[in-house]
Amino acid sequence: MKKVIVISTSLRRGSNSDMLADQFVEGAKSAGNEVEKISLVGKNIQFCKGCLGCQKLGRCVINDDVNDIMAKVLKADVVCWATPIYYYEMSGQMKTLIDRMNAMYEQDYAFRDVYLLTAAAEDEEQTPKRAETGLTGWIDCYPKSRLAGTLFCGGVNDAREIEGNPKLQEAFDLGKSIG
Numbered sequence: 001m002k003k004v005i006v007i008s009t010s011l012r013r014g015s016n017s018d019m020l021a022d023q024f025v026e027g028a029k030s031a032g033n034e035v036e037k038i039s040l041v042g043k044n045i046q047f048c049k050g051c052l053g054c055q056k057l058g059r060c061v062i063n064d065d066v067n068d069i070m071a072k073v074l075k076a077d078v079v080c081w082a083t084p085i086y087y088y089e090m091s092g093q094m095k096t097l098i099d100r101m102n103a104m105y106e107q108d109y110a111f112r113d114v115y116l117l118t119a120a121a122e123d124e125e126q127t128p129k130r131a132e133t134g135l136t137g138w139i140d141c142y143p144k145s146r147l148a149g150t151l152f153c154g155g156v157n158d159a160r161e162i163e164g165n166p167k168l169q170e171a172f173d174l175g176k177s178i179g
Helices: 016-030 053-057 065-075 093-106 127-137 166-176
Strands: 003-008 034-039 077-083 115-122 146-154
Touching: 003 065, 003 093, 016 034, 016 077, 016 115, 016 146, 016 166, 034 065, 053 093, 053 127, 065 093, 077 127, 093 127, 115 166, 127 146
Parallel strands: 003 034, 003 077, 077 115, 115 146
Antiparallel strands: none
């Protein structure tokens, strides 16, 4: 059994990327894993100030929801990020959270496998590539970890447009593959 954290970065409950996250969660649970989904809806996540105080303290100096999220990510065996693609890139709130998790850099971490789930209105193969590149920049800071899998669902724009899409089953299967 692995401890899995799924971070849904869409600020819209029930969004297409959030539905991918839910399916990943269900798949990972069905494989016997301990799974927690963290939604950024309603979270207070401020911008990084670049003060590097986190490198001395082991936590961010800003008192918001980030330190609690970081503590969970550090203890997880698997981290899955789910994001809508805006202008061929990860959501701004995902990037802000990644920037703020700089305090993890010097700490011991449990995660080895990182997954990325994306949804976008555009359906071209290259649509999620910049988001993937941004996430691999974060992963590169944690040399014991790797990008273990990605899933892209293109051609979905309106809320809940993904319903009935075979990519939901693929998200479930990807989560279920965690063993």
